Amino acid sequence: MRLGIDLGGTAIKSGMVDETGQVHFAETTSTNTASGREAVLDALTEACKSQLKHEDVPSIGIGIPGFVDVENGILVRSANLPLDDTPIAEILSKRLGKAVYLENDANCALAGEIFAGCGREASDFLMVTVGTGVGGGICLNKKIYRGVDGRAGEFGHMTVVMHGRPCPCTRIGCWEQYASVTALCRMTKEAADEFPDSLLAQNIRETGVVNGRTAFEAAKNGCATAGTVLEHYSENLAVGLNSLITIFRPERIVLAGAIFKEGLPFLQRIQKYCLEPQYLMLSTLNGQAGLIGAALLGATR
Numbered sequence: 001m002r003l004g005i006d007l008g009g010t011a012i013k014s015g016m017v018d019e020t021g022q023v024h025f026a027e028t029t030s031t032n033t034a035s036g037r038e039a040v041l042d043a044l045t046e047a048c049k050s051q052l053k054h055e056d057v058p059s060i061g062i063g064i065p066g067f068v069d070v071e072n073g074i075l076v077r078s079a080n081l082p083l084d085d086t087p088i089a090e091i092l093s094k095r096l097g098k099a100v101y102l103e104n105d106a107n108c109a110l111a112g113e114i115f116a117g118c119g120r121e122a123s124d125f126l127m128v129t130v131g132t133g134v135g136g137g138i139c140l141n142k143k144i145y146r147g148v149d150g151r152a153g154e155f156g157h158m159t160v161v162m163h164g165r166p167c168p169c170t171r172i173g174c175w176e177q178y179a180s181v182t183a184l185c186r187m188t189k190e191a192a193d194e195f196p197d198s199l200l201a202q203n204i205r206e207t208g209v210v211n212g213r214t215a216f217e218a219a220k221n222g223c224a225t226a227g228t229v230l231e232h233y234s235e236n237l238a239v240g241l242n243s244l245i246t247i248f249r250p251e252r253i254v255l256a257g258a259i260f261k262e263g264l265p266f267l268q269r270i271q272k273y274c275l276e277p278q279y280l281m282l283s284t285l286n287g288q289a290g291l292i293g294a295a296l297l298g299a300t301r
């Protein structure tokens with residue numbers, strides 16, 4: 001077994017991964033991002049120690065959102081963690097007495113899918129991850145395609161609307177401005193403002209919360225306004241997916257991210273707007289693709 005860590009801005013997912021890709025002793029702890037650099041490094045150390053009590057392993061792999069210097073084990077830059085220019089591999093290796101490997105989280109998730117998920121039935125496929133933003137990865141002939149500078153597969157930043165919404169990446173009309181969970185929340189709020197008598201608006205007034213589940217919950221209770229939000233959002237997702245299918249003609253596009261816990265009914269909504277719906281599938285790895293791919297890092301270097 002090997003130890004895999006999926007370090008996110010809010011949570012650290014950890015677990016032991018066996019040679020078949022099964023995850024054992026899965027645990028989720030807080031990243032403590034708000035408490036700063038040392039607190040995050042301590043939380044990371046504790047997550048590893050907690051797992052190492054189960055089994056002594058040769059190496060630890062960590063997937064991190066951001067630009068990672070893979071060779072030297074340094075997190076160069078991250079939008080979500082207070083760890084810019086931190087030699088995480090060296091620090092943790094000293095604390096734990098193990099070899100530690102770092103990699104970008106999207107590449108880890110794709111490696112996890114190649115090893116234990118979609119890759120079991122396809123050698124050429126794409127992964128699209130929908131969350132705060134829209135990320136992705138390209139698997140060609142069972143290998144990660146990285147492009148000339150390692151940044152291939154940033155699907156969320158392809159332009160889908162000319163003169164559309166501005167994106168933090170500095171471009172205009174990027175897909176993630178319409179297809180991320182952040183976009184769904186914005187659409188949900190706008191619809192509630194426009195239809196204040198809808199169940200959707202009532203639910204938001206009562207709970208004071210809008211998140212990626214808000215529209216789904218109201219729609220399940222028969223709210224037509226929420227249903228319309230989900231139709232538009234599903235169509236937004238399909239617009240980008242249709243382009244990806246046209247460009248790559250992949251065997252599969254595997255969809256990942258917590259929003260797909262909505263399952264088959266949501267997939268079918270998206271498929272209605274897809275030219276070739278049979279290409280789409282939901283990840284079968286229960287949000288653990290990143291952790292599984294991270295655990296593999298030591299085995300492949």
Ligand SMILES: [Zn+2]
Binds near residue numbers: 156168170171174
């Ligand atoms: Zn962008």
